[in-house]
Amino acid sequence: MSEPQTAAELIQQGLTHHRAGQISLAMDRYTQVLRNDPRNADALYYIAVIACHEGQFQQGIDLARRSLAYRAGQARAHNLIGQALHRMGKIQDALESFDNAIECDANFVDAYGNRANMLSELGRTAEALSSFDRAIALNPNSPGDWLNRGATLHAAGRAEEAIASYDKAIALDPDFGLPHCNRAHALVDLGRDTEALAGYDRAIALEPKFAEAYLGRALALKKLAQIDEALASVDKAIEIKGDVAKMYEARASLLRDLGRVDDARAADAKAAELIAKKQEVSEGGASAKNKIS
Helix, strand or coil: CCCCCCCHHHHHHHHHHHHHCCHHHHHHHHHHHHHHCCCCEEEEEHHHHHHCCCHHHHHHHHHHHHHHHCCCCCCCHHHHHHHHHCCCHHHHHHHHHHHHHHCCCCCCHHHHHHHHHHHCCCCCHHHHHHHHHHHHHHCCCCHHHHHHHHHHHHCCCCCCHHHHHHHHHHHHHCCCHHHHHHHHHHHHHCHHHHHHHHHHHHHHHHHHCCCCHHHHHHHHHHCCHHHHHHHHHHHHHHHHHHCCCHHHHHHHHHHHHHHHHHHHHHHHHHHHHHHHHHHHHHHHCCCCCCCCC
């Protein structure tokens, strides 16, 4: 007869399944630990991770807080809570959680990048850039932090500096389409439309279903007076993602340039419909929350 497995062994098995995407098997191991020890902080944390991954953010927060109640000072748990709060639209609360993570571990790199993103959303650009710089000092090889630093600079109107950050992200992960697309946006703002077009084409080559890149490409083509090509690019964006108002607004503008007034009105009407629908959803209250049983 085999010896009963320890909590540490069960957690390790759960992590192995978790990393392999075998979530039900991972949950089985974590819940087995909790049956024997309801105060096991590791099992609670990993179940919280699964809950958040499945979109059950409040449950994930509650589980992570239980984990912290049994073992204080876990930077990872505060970081997870912050990520869940961000997904729930609670930016200021998320920022406080990332600050708590850093207080627990001054070298917890993920928290600095996440904190920077919250500060950027709150319009606190200088603080956001300082937090990105700290994250990059701890891990210079994070394309995500370079990308988000670039987006923060771009939003602040510092397009040249943004391009430099996007270049770092691209150097670290040349096959990631988003930095190419964002870099192209910055080039458009600088009037470098031909370079921007090449950037959008590169992003699309990497990610053929990248609707935002097709839209950006259309705007660059419009500035280059290639209206028919621009319209074809917008139509491709809409084919990929047909529920975005700004795409129909761009289509309407191009159709007016081509003298197709009735078609432009139809595109404007579709954009207005999507805007109204989005407002209705945002005012209609929260969606139902599922729970892990």
